[in-house]
Amino acid sequence: MTEYKSYTLAEVATRNGKGSQPLWIVYRDSVYDVSQYTHEHPGGVDAIADYAGKDGTKDFDDVGHSSDAKKILTKYKVGEIVEEEKKYDANGKKKKRVVPVQPGKPETRSCFNIITCGLIG
Numbered sequence: 864m865t866e867y868k869s870y871t872l873a874e875v876a877t878r879n880g881k882g883s884q885p886l887w888i889v890y891r892d893s894v895y896d897v898s899q900y901t902h903e904h905p906g907g908v909d910a911i912a913d914y915a916g917k918d919g920t921k922d923f924d925d926v927g928h929s930s931d932a933k934k935i936l937t938k939y940k941v942g943e944i945v946e947e948e949k950k951y952d953a954n955g956k957k958k959k960r961v962v963p964v965q966p967g968k969p970e971t972r973s974c975f976n977i978i979t980c981g982l983i984g
């Protein structure tokens with residue numbers, strides 16, 4: 864299995880195809896360098912350029928790209944989004960927003976709660 868580098872969304876945003884920057888897009892938490900593909904794109908250069916340095920997952924899927932298009936995309940994979948910023952779980956399902964646990968926050972269960980829990984069961 865290929866080991867990919869991990870990038871933050873902020874790092875991907877700098878690869879926006881401007882100046883000497885490559886043109887990266889994010890699709891389902893993977894990062895693709897499509898600099899060399901934009902001019903071959905049947906949907907036109909601009910359709911991809913609009914997503915330079917961004918997550919194009921929703922629009923890529925909304926267009927209804929074929930399995931061929933998805934196969935082409937895999938050729939250009941250069942990395943993955945860092946774990947903390949991933950939007951999909953290991954099964955490819957969209958994650959619910961996870962509220963991080965606040966360290967040092969005391970348990971809210973009070974004496975009263977323990978008594979009522981004990982009574983009610």
Ligand code: HEM
Binds near residue numbers: 911914928
């Ligand atoms: C999120 C950015 C993208 C948008 C908005 C977009 C949009 C489109 C549109 C509108 C078409 C239809 C063109 C037509 O039938 O006249 C198309 C076709 C196509 N696009 Fe994209 N595209 C995007 C990214 C990509 C990427 C990254 C790849 C591959 C690396 C790709 C591969 C293809 C292919 C192969 C077709 C031909 C039809 C098919 O096989 O589904 N597209 N795209």
